[in-house]
Amino acid sequence: MTQLDEYAQGDGTKKSNRQAELLRLLERSHYLSIEEIAERFAVTTQTARRDIVALEATGQVRRLHGGATIATPVDAVTRRQRRIENASQKARVAALVAQVIPDGAAIFMDTGTTCEAIAYALLQRRDLRIVTYSLRVATIFSENSNFALAIPGGFVRPVDGGVFREDTADYIRRFKFDFAVISVSGIDQAGDICDDDLAEVSAVTAALAQTERTILAVDSTKFGKRALVRLGSLEDVDILVSDDIPAPFRDRVHRSGIETRVAAVDAAAAS
Numbered sequence: 448m449t450q451l452d453e454y455a456q457g458d459g460t461k462k463s464n465r466q467a468e469l470l471r472l473l474e475r476s477h478y479l480s481i482e483e484i485a486e487r488f489a490v491t492t493q494t495a496r497r498d499i500v501a502l503e504a505t506g507q508v509r510r511l512h513g514g515a516t517i518a519t520p521v522d523a524v525t526r527r528q529r530r531i532e533n534a535s536q537k538a539r540v541a542a543l544v545a546q547v548i549p550d551g552a553a554i555f556m557d558t559g560t561t562c563e564a565i566a567y568a569l570l571q572r573r574d575l576r577i578v579t580y581s582l583r584v585a586t587i588f589s590e591n592s593n594f595a596l597a598i599p600g601g602f603v604r605p606v607d608g609g610v611f612r613e614d615t616a617d618y619i620r621r622f623k624f625d626f627a628v629i630s631v632s633g634i635d636q637a638g639d640i641c642d643d644d645l646a647e648v649s650a651v652t653a654a655l656a657q658t659e660r661t662i663l664a665v666d667s668t669k670f671g672k673r674a675l676v677r678l679g680s681l682e683d684v685d686i687l688v689s690d691d692i693p694a695p696f697r698d699r700v701h702r703s704g705i706e707t708r709v710a711a712v713d714a715a716a717a718s
Contacts, residue, residue, distance in 0.1 A: 465490075466498050470507055473517050478673045480514040516675055517643075536666035536690040537561050539710030541568035543688045544628060544664050547708070550574055552625040555654035556584050558609045558647065561630040561664050563587060578622050580615055580650050583608035597622070611646050616653035627651075627658035630665055633672030638681045638699050641674035648676045660685040667691040681705060 465488050472487070473479060479487075484495040499515045502508035508515050540561060545568035548554060552572075556562055558581035566587040569575065576595045579585050585598045586608075599619070601612030629651050631640045640663065642648050655661055663684040670693045681687070682703045690710040692700055700707060 462498075466502055469498055470502060473508060473515060478511070478514055478516045478675060483514070533560070533666050533668060534564075536668075536710070537564040538568075539690050540664050540666060540688050541565040543708045543710055544662060545569050545571065547662060547686060547688075548572065548575070548626055548628075552576070553578075553623065555579065555619065555622070555624045555627040555658060556581065556588075557627075557629040557651055557654075558584060558607055559630045561666065562628060565628060565664060578619060578624070578654070580610050580619070581608055582610055609647065611650075615646070616649045619650055619653040620657060622657060624654065624658040626660050626662055627654045628662045628664060629655075629678075631663070631669065631678060632674035634665065634670050634681065634696070635673040636671065636695070638696075638703075640678045640680065640684070642676050642678055643674045645676050648678050651678060655679070655683070662686045662688060664688045667693060670696050 469479075469484060469488070481492050481495050481499075484490075484498065485492045488495070490498075499508060499510055502515070503510055508517065537560060541564040544565045548569060550573045553576040556566065556577055556579040558579070562579075562581065562584055566584045570587070570591050572591075573593045574595075575588075575591075575593070577585075577588055578597045579588070580599055582598065582603055585596055588594050588596050599610055599612060599615045601610045601615060603610055632642045634640050642651075661684050663681075663686070665688075667690050670689075681700060682705075684703075684705055686706045686708065687700060688708045688710075692707065692709060
């Protein structure tokens with residue numbers, strides 16, 4: 448064991464504090480490599496691995512090749528907290544998305560708190576034709592009797608109301624959309640858009656293959672985060688709607704040619 452490892456392991460309080468901070472970082476970024484953990488805490492990669500093993504033993508973290516991720520999906524309490532904390536950003540994003548989608552459009556709607564906010568904003572529209580695998584989004588849309596609404600059958604995931612069965616993706620492929628409205632867990636530094644659940648990614652991928660235009664709606668907290676499953680890249684998106692685009696991502700978004708609508712500026716000035 449090196450002197451650095453002895454220092455890192457020798458004080459139980461320091462070790463527990465480090466592991467608690469590591470857990471908080473993983474909750475925010477979803478995935479960290481061994482090298483990133485070692486650099487962040489100024490320890491060796493051996494100590495970083497031991498911290499991951501210790502957290503995995505508690506059921507909070509899952510080891511992956513070369514790193515670690517959170518072991519379980521977002522729980523209901525965390526999800527409710529996100530809805531409260533980012534409510535104003537999501538409302539501004541939702542209002543801009545509602546400006547893009549005209550009456551009579553055929554749309555696919557993703558699951559999640561951002562899409563729930565968008566569903567409320569779209570209640571002002573008429574004659575929308577909607578496919579969603581989110582029971583909560585469908586419940587909101589059902590308040591408008593002018594809408595045609597379709598959802599797949601299957602089991603309901605309590606944490607977010609997602610409806611899944613083995614052939615959910617096949618069900619979605621039966622439809623054609625003018626717009627697919629999606630939101631994701633994170634957009635990493637490489638410009639990849641990612642989510643935490645493979646079933647969600649499969650459903651959304653099916654919708655993207657059937658749509659004329661893709662709208663990615665995210666609040667600014669999603670930039671710089673990584674998630675477990677890659678859905679695609681920013682270059683696959685037609686319209687990006689957010690309350691703000693952090694500086695490190697502005698050049699990439701500009702180069703990609705994506706149409707952007709940012710809630711922090713006047714909609715008429717958005718490019």
